[in-house]
Amino acid sequence: MSLTALAPGGFDLGEVELTGAWHLHSPNSQFGSYSALLALPGCQFLSASDTGRLLRFPMPGCDGDVVIERFAGRTALKKKLIDIESLTHDPETGRIWVGYEGTNTIERLESDLTGAESVRPDELRAWPSNSGPEAMARLSDGRFIVIAEGSEGYWDDDFSALLFNGDPIENPNPSKFRFEAPAGYRPVDATELPDGRVLVLVRDFVFGVPPTFNAKLVVADPAEIEAGGVWRGAEIATISDAKLEDNYEGVAVVPRDDGALDIWLISDDNGTSFQRTMLLKLKWNPEEPSAQ
Numbered sequence: 001m002s003l004t005a006l007a008p009g010g011f012d013l014g015e016v017e018l019t020g021a022w023h024l025h026s027p028n029s030q031f032g033s034y035s036a037l038l039a040l041p042g043c044q045f046l047s048a049s050d051t052g053r054l055l056r057f058p059m060p061g062c063d064g065d066v067v068i069e070r071f072a073g074r075t076a077l078k079k080k081l082i083d084i085e086s087l088t089h090d091p092e093t094g095r096i097w098v099g100y101e102g103t104n105t106i107e108r109l110e111s112d113l114t115g116a117e118s119v120r121p122d123e124l125r126a127w128p129s130n131s132g133p134e135a136m137a138r139l140s141d142g143r144f145i146v147i148a149e150g151s152e153g154y155w156d157d158d159f160s161a162l163l164f165n166g167d168p169i170e171n172p173n174p175s176k177f178r179f180e181a182p183a184g185y186r187p188v189d190a191t192e193l194p195d196g197r198v199l200v201l202v203r204d205f206v207f208g209v210p211p212t213f214n215a216k217l218v219v220a221d222p223a224e225i226e227a228g229g230v231w232r233g234a235e236i237a238t239i240s241d242a243k244l245e246d247n248y249e250g251v252a253v254v255p256r257d258d259g260a261l262d263i264w265l266i267s268d269d270n271g272t273s274f275q276r277t278m279l280l281k282l283k284w285n286p287e288e289p290s291a292q
Helices: none
Strands: 002-006 017-025 034-040 044-049 053-058 065-069 084-089 095-099 105-109 117-119 136-140 142-146 158-164 175-180 186-192 198-206 212-219 234-239 246-256 260-269 277-284
Touching: 034 186, 034 260, 044 084, 044 260, 084 186, 095 136, 136 198, 198 246, 212 246, 234 260, 234 277
Parallel strands: 034 084, 034 246, 084 136, 136 186, 186 246
Antiparallel strands: 002 017, 017 277, 034 044, 044 053, 053 065, 084 095, 095 105, 105 117, 136 142, 142 158, 158 175, 186 198, 198 212, 212 234, 246 260, 260 277
């Protein structure tokens, strides 16, 4: 895999500063279509695709090997069975949870991607097969937030969501709520911030030849989730510049030594010639007044 760096300056994205942008390339036929991203110890990333593949690679500027292969050694070829849309993990145990959109299941794996156990709660069974679990975040207190990409009506801006009081494999009885996205946008990934709030990546689709995409970052407080209620957040960034825009579907956060955060985004090229596999690095300071 090779990375082509793009000039990071001159973009107004809101509260975040673009500090790095790369176009990722590989001749490997299993490369691309990435829909989730994890930042792991040792300056490494793990990404997974909706075609059931994984990508392990070092963060730009770090050393490490690049691995492109089938996720957890899976051999299934039918997309419905391998459509990974979300990843989250426990930094203490290294365990990883995977959300599969085609089957609406959640799977738990050990850090080496062995020991798979899965669950398909009734609440997930009720979601359309192309709707979720699109975004999933494990909170530091052990709870899990899962958000569907599909809404009840195509133009609706609130989305089915679940709050598990623990590991979904062991506590498959979540409470229901709804997540309200900015108008025209759909949730595609989420991750917990160090202060306990949740960063949600949302994306829209603009019809055209070729179609285009815009992305926003929304920060929401899980303390405000109420069973049966609507959960909302505040926008901190918009990515719509033609030089950067793409189908961003994965987000990860890495704390910086100066108290700010590095927010990383990866895009899903959908296997098309007019999209790219992009990696963005954004700096955001949650302590600044506008971030509260």
